[in-house]
Amino acid sequence: MPKITYVDSSGTERTVEGKNGMTVMETAIKHNVPGIDADCGGACACATCHVYVDPVFAEKVGKPSAMEQSMLDFAENVKENSRLSCQIKIRDDLDGLRVTTPESQH
Amino acid sequence: MSGAPKRIVILGAGQAGGQAAYSLRLGGFEGAITLIGDEPAPPYQRPPLSKAYLKGEVEAERLFLKPLDYYSEHRIDLITGVAATAIDLAAHEVTLAKGKTLGWDRLVVATGTRPRRLTLPGADLAGVLELRTLADVDRLKTLAVAGARMVVVGAGYIGLEAAAVGRQLGLAVTVLEAMPQVLSRVAGPEIGAFYTRLHREAGSDVRLSARVAGFEGEGRVSGVRLADGEVIAADFVLVGVGVVPNMELALEAGLTCGNGIVVDAAMRTSHPDVFAAGDVAWRPLMHYGREGRLESVHNAIEGGKLAAAAILTAPPPVVEAPWFWSDQFNVKLQTAGLWTGSDKTVVRGEPGSGAFAVFYLKEGRVIAVDAVNSGPEYIVGKRLVAAMAKVAPAELADKSISMKDIGARAST
Numbered sequence: 443m444p445k446i447t448y449v450d451s452s453g454t455e456r457t458v459e460g461k462n463g464m465t466v467m468e469t470a471i472k473h474n475v476p477g478i479d480a481d482c483g484g485a486c487a488c489a490t491c492h493v494y495v496d497p498v499f500a501e502k503v504g505k506p507s508a509m510e511q512s513m514l515d516f517a518e519n520v521k522e523n524s525r526l527s528c529q530i531k532i533r534d535d536l537d538g539l540r541v542t543t544p545e546s547q548h
Numbered sequence: 549m550s551g552a553p554k555r556i557v558i559l560g561a562g563q564a565g566g567q568a569a570y571s572l573r574l575g576g577f578e579g580a581i582t583l584i585g586d587e588p589a590p591p592y593q594r595p596p597l598s599k600a601y602l603k604g605e606v607e608a609e610r611l612f613l614k615p616l617d618y619y620s621e622h623r624i625d626l627i628t629g630v631a632a633t634a635i636d637l638a639a640h641e642v643t644l645a646k647g648k649t650l651g652w653d654r655l656v657v658a659t660g661t662r663p664r665r666l667t668l669p670g671a672d673l674a675g676v677l678e679l680r681t682l683a684d685v686d687r688l689k690t691l692a693v694a695g696a697r698m699v700v701v702g703a704g705y706i707g708l709e710a711a712a713v714g715r716q717l718g719l720a721v722t723v724l725e726a727m728p729q730v731l732s733r734v735a736g737p738e739i740g741a742f743y744t745r746l747h748r749e750a751g752s753d754v755r756l757s758a759r760v761a762g763f764e765g766e767g768r769v770s771g772v773r774l775a776d777g778e779v780i781a782a783d784f785v786l787v788g789v790g791v792v793p794n795m796e797l798a799l800e801a802g803l804t805c806g807n808g809i810v811v812d813a814a815m816r817t818s819h820p821d822v823f824a825a826g827d828v829a830w831r832p833l834m835h836y837g838r839e840g841r842l843e844s845v846h847n848a849i850e851g852g853k854l855a856a857a858a859i860l861t862a863p864p865p866v867v868e869a870p871w872f873w874s875d876q877f878n879v880k881l882q883t884a885g886l887w888t889g890s891d892k893t894v895v896r897g898e899p900g901s902g903a904f905a906v907f908y909l910k911e912g913r914v915i916a917v918d919a920v921n922s923g924p925e926y927i928v929g930k931r932l933v934a935a936m937a938k939v940a941p942a943e944l945a946d947k948s949i950s951m952k953d954i955g956a957r958a959s960t
Contacts, residue, residue, distance in 0.1 A: 464610075468610065471613075471614065471615075472615050473615075474614070474615065474617075474618050474621065481845065481846065481849055482595075482845065482873060483593040483595060483596065483611075483845070485595065485873055485875065485880075486880070487871075487873035487880075487882055488846075488871075489927075508923070509880065509921075509923050511923075512922075512923025512924045512927065513923050513927060515923075515924065515927070515952070516924070516927040516928060516931075548865070548866070
C-alpha cells in the first residue's frame with residue numbers, strides 16, 4: 443500500500459497508507475488529514491482539493507487533463523506543481539508521494 | 549437565551565448538518581455537539597448516488613463525508629437511524645423517536661428535502677421508485693440490469709443522470725417529461741435541446757410534453773400510462789419530479805416557514821437560538837436581491853458554515869454565487885448562478901461540438917452560466933456572476949477572445 447505524505451502550510455507532516463485506485467484527495471479525507479476541502483466530492487467541479495506536488499514526483503504524477511487544467515488556471519496561488527488531488531489516482535509507483543496543501547482552499 | 553452555548557443539537561446528518569458539525573469544531577467550539585440523522589449511514593455525498601454509485605463503481609463507504617472514526621475523534625455525538633419527532637422552542641429541547649429528549653442551547657435544523665410523490669393511480673405499486681438515499685439506490689441497483697426496461701418520469705437532473713447510467717448499463721430507457729423541454733426548471737432551451745439530443749443519440753426514448761396519467765400493474769408496476777392513453781411498458785419506474793422541504797417539525801414548533809424554513813443571511817430562523825441550513829432553508833440570495841431555497845451541495849456546505857459562524861459569533865465565510873454540476877455520459881455540465889429573470893442569452897461555442905456555454909444576462913449583467921465540457925467558461929463565468937459583471941454579449945459569443953481576457957475586461 444503506497445504511503446502518501448501530506449505537508450500542511452505550517453510544515454506539519456502526516457503520512458498515511460493509500461490504496462491503489464483511490465485518489466490523493468479521498469485518502470486525505472479518509473485519514474482526517476486537514477487542508478483539503480473537496481467541496482464537490484471529487485467531480486472536478488470546484489478546485490478546493492488543490493495541492494502542490496513534490497517536484498521529485500512531478501513526472502510520475504503527470505500533467506493535468508484539459509478539464510483539470512482549466513479549473514487550475516483560475517484557482518488561487520497556483521504554481522508549476524499544482525494539481526487537483528481528486529484527479530491523482532494512487533498507484534504503487536507513487537509510494538512516498540509528498541504533497542503540500544495550501545493555507546486555504548477558498 | 550443569553551450566554552455562550554454549551555450544547556448544540558443538529559437535526560439532519562446530511563451535507564449541511566455534517567458541515568455545521570465540522571465547522572463548529574474547526575471554529576473552536578468545545579461544548580457538546582449532537583448530530584442526528586434518520587438514515588442509517590453517517591453524512592455522505594448524494595451526488596454520486598445517481599452517477600458512480602448507481603453504476604456500481606464505488607462502494608458506500610467511499611461516499612461518506614468523513615470516515616466513521618472522525619466523529620468520535622472530534623467528540624461529535626453522531627446518532628443515526630433515529631428521527632426527531634418534535635422541537636420544543638420554549639423548553640429548548642428536541643424529542644426523538646422512542647421518546648428520548650435532548651436539551652440544546654442552539655439548534656440547527658438541516659432536515660433537507662424528500663422526493664415529491666405523484667398522487668396518481670398506481671403510484672404505490674412495487675417498482676415505482678425514487679432516488680434520494682443510499683437505500684433507494686441499493687433498491688434501484690437490483691433492478692437496473694441489462695435488458696430491463698426503465699421508465700424515468702421527470703427529466704430533471706436526477707432523472708437524466710439515472711437515465712444516462714441506465715443506458716450505460718444496457719437498459720432500455722424511456723424518459724417522460726411533462727414540459728416541452730428537459731431541465732426546464734434549471735436551464736434554458738439551448739441546454740434543454742442539447743441534453744434531449746444527447747440522450748436520444750445514446751438510444752433513449754425521450755418524450756417531451758408527455759403527461760403521466762397513472763401506473764399499471766398488479767401489485768408490481770408493468771407500465772406507465774400517458775394522458776393520451778398510450779402505455780409504456782416498464783420493469784421499473786424512477787420518479788424524479790422534484791423534492792419538498794422537510795419542514796414539518798419546524799412548522800409545528802412555530803418557526804416561520806414558507807417554501808422551507810425562513811432564515812436570514814446568517815441562517816438564523818425566526819427564533820434567535822435556532823438555525824436552518826441546506827435544502828430545507830429559504831434564505832436571502834445575496835447576488836439576486838431576493839430569497840430562495842436552493843438544492844445543491846454548495847448551498848448545503850455554505851449554509852452549514854454560515855450557521856456555525858453565526859453560533860460562534862465568528863466572521864462568516866464569503867458567500868459564493870450558487871454553483872452546481874451534473875455528469876451524464878461523457879458530458880460535464882457546470883453551472884453558476886440562477887438564470888430566472890434573464891432577458892438575454894448568449895451562446896458561446898457550438899452545441900453540436902459537445903463543448904459550449906450559455907450565458908444568461910439581465911440588463912447587460914451576467915447572472916448565470918451553463919458550461920458544457922467548458923472549464924474556463926465555468927470558472928470565469930462564476931466570477932462574472934459573483935460580480936454581476938457587465939460584459940458585451942458580442943465578446944462572450946466570440947471564441948477568439950479567451951475567457952481570461954473577457955474576465956479581465958468585464959466591468960462591475
